[in-house]
Amino acid sequence: MPGAKPGTWSESYGVDAPEAFMAYHTAKYIGAVAEAAKRAYALPLYANVWPREQPGLLRPGDSSPSGGAVSWLLPQWRALAPAIDVVGVDNYDTNIAPYIEIARAYDIPGNPLFVPETGATMAHARHAFWTLAQPHALGISRFGLSVDSGLKDGRPAEEPIAVDYRLLDGIAPFLLPLRDAGQVRVAIEEDGLANVPGAFDGVDFVARFGEVKDVYGGKRGQGNPDLSGRVIVARAAPDRFLVTGASANVIFAPKLGQPGAIELVTVEEGHFESGRWVRERLLNGDETAFGLVLPPEGRSMMVTVLANR
16 A cells, blocks of 8 residues: 555554555556556546545544545555546535635645535535636536526526536636636635635735625625625736626725726626637626626626726
């Protein structure tokens, strides 16, 4: 077993020996099947894992099946099954802190982040935005796609994560090079966190969630009842930004200490087709004077700014 000390399984792994033993033989078997499959079809292959980091007793056979590529055994799995191109983590956690902890355990050199299974709640929709904004992440998939999730106004209701997919449809050729170059920021709403800042060289922004009120501390979002706010901001050029998301209000500002303001030169609403921006309409000053509004059904904007000093 890679990384094991000389001796018996128990001498090497102590109380974790049964899980390590199961992982060794499971990974060897899966690796052999994957190697044979690649000889027939040269396709990329992935394995998904039920993570061990679940609420309750963190024990194999209890919080997760024994033998999978849980995070502490991921290096061994990668070494024993090299024909598997990526080990993806099923991540259903609705709390952002453990969700990120689980995701980052699988976002390691040689194994980019991929979430082949997640849920359908609003929390999962927010976390999908976070996942796709991470450098070199491969993607995220809602488990058990259905035709509809009930009716709204007599029509099939759109699931929260479906809004993400619709907004980001066709965007990958444009967004991913910017993301991997460090030019993408993400802001998601959480309970008690309704104003999330972000920063680029020379430009700051804040995503405000819920109704914006002028209170102590300035004009601040008061939060959405369903915690639905999520925003991706990508810098395509020094003066040009893509803003996409839902249930949010975004404003730009100069860096602290810099004089003047960030003026909005043009704000285009539109969508992407095969990575190409398609403008649907040009917004005027009355539509942008109080922030860039992203409604619950989602919106994408291409924004040109000018630093007015």
